[in-house]
Amino acid sequence: MMTVQVAPGAQNVAPRRRATRRRRDTRAGYIFLSPWLIGFFVLTAGPMVASLVLSFTNYDLFSTPSLVGFANYTRLWTDSNYLQAVKVTVLYVVIGAPLKLIVALAVAVLLNSARGGSGFYRSGFYLPSLIGGSVSIAIIWKAMFIDNGVVASIGSFFGGPPAESGGWVGNPSMTLPMLILLTVWQFGAPMVIFLAGLKQVPTELLEAASVDGAGRVRRFIRVTLPMISPVLFFNLLLELIHAFQVFNSAFIISNGTGGPVRSTLFYTLYLYQRGFQSFQMGYASAMAWVLLIVVGLVTFMLFRTSKAWVHYAGDEK
């Protein structure tokens, strides 16, 4: 009798307890998440919507915004400074990011071939990644590449133009290579990520391929590269997104002007000039949204093409 009476009760207690726990979890979840939630809506989602709205207005921070429709967007295509900024940035992204990754991969392969003692080099090569984005390094870079500077002296020694006029800083055709060199110099971070990927390549696979008659190059292309393709994908995505947003080095080296002759007028630098120096907040917002759409498209296309060239262990067929 007793057990018969208790049994239905016990059956009810368990679901009820589960429901209470679920309710408690939901409450706790939102309490724990509240700082991030506030930040997300106040600092990210809200401002994103606001900048989209602003991009259809003219706003100078002091008077009330006035609706102008798509005028800011159509103005972009006729603004020669904007087109120049797009050109400089695209060149920087398309040349700088792949070059940096090639150097990173080459050095990672070199370090990975060592039996031991590569930790020292790994740290040494990584250091520029840590300091390269700072104002200090931008200033040093400028001092090295100026007329009569170290680079000009070395250049003239090897038959280049005389050191007095051989600086890269004042030469509009050399400023972009100078800034690309600065980003390639920071190959350490992607190199460390590549190294972690290379460590995961099973040695049996490489040995098997070598026994099969595959040479060093063939082994690298046919075995190593597919095995580290997820890491390559990750690095490429990260570097492309970062390259679009370069600011500090161009700002310091050109003293905020984007010069000489607009040769360092990067997208974000021009956006800064428009938004925070001439206070054309609507126009700058339109620029920001075009950047967002382009970065979004690049990301989307990378993910789409990744199915063809990124190999994840476990989905072999």
Next chain:
Amino acid sequence: MTVNVAEVSNVESATGGSARSGRRRAGSGRRSWIKSSVFHIFSLAVLVVILYPALWMVMSSFKPSNQIIGSVNLIPGHGTFDNYVKAFQGIGGVSFWTFLLNSLGLAVLSVVGVTLSCSITAYAFSRIRFPGRGVFFACMITTMLLPFHVVIIPQYIMFNQLGMINTWWPLLLGKFLAADAFFVFLMIQFIRGLPRELDEAARIDGAGHARIFWSVILPLMKPALVTSAIFAFIWSWNDFFGPLLYLKTPDSYTMPLALRLYVDQTSTSDYGAQTAMAILALLPVVLFFLAFQRHLVEGVATQGLKG
């Protein structure tokens, strides 16, 4: 494409591959010694080229100002501390120590904010089940790929209307609201690696989520906290764009802003003081690097954190 290991090893035994590898082993002692010296010589050469700008910077700071530009030579002809004396004098009537304290204060508060807010957020995402978690997780991941330019203009307008320009609020608010998704992601990955039995045991003992987070998970995630703290400090220390937007008077400047002021105001020939100041601005980062290089490199390797 993948290589079928079993098939390949059959081929090996059929073609007498084992004999070949035996021969290779016999001569490997000497050859590996040569190989490793070639490796070290080559790597050292690359390292010297890579670190030359940093070395040049350090050595230049001890050279008289007029001997810096164009001098490929690293060793100063006659060393001097004048550049540092000048750098310590500050600029624009503001003491060097003011800049240092501003940078330090912001960096320390950033570390506090990031470690607190991101660990709480990471716990919610990885250990509590609640409706909407998946959607918000996707939002959080997306913010990592978002160019920050789409938010800075409205943020600036907002902080301007709140009268917070020239205060630390705009620079710190995001740190205390877990806006740096990279750190949240790093911590989520770490917490996912901790055994769930620990939570269950604590729950059976009657602990709620606050208890489990504070006395079980938080102490165990120390490595992730240390890595995040180091990066939060360095990023805050090196940050230029944020302070450039929000800090307007020289007495509120951080080191990078002061450095820029230095370049603007000193005559272009005074490279000595500029270089000394540049070194002083980098010193904490380099010290962190020397002390925690393993943590830093591991953080990059496992999480893809940028330097």
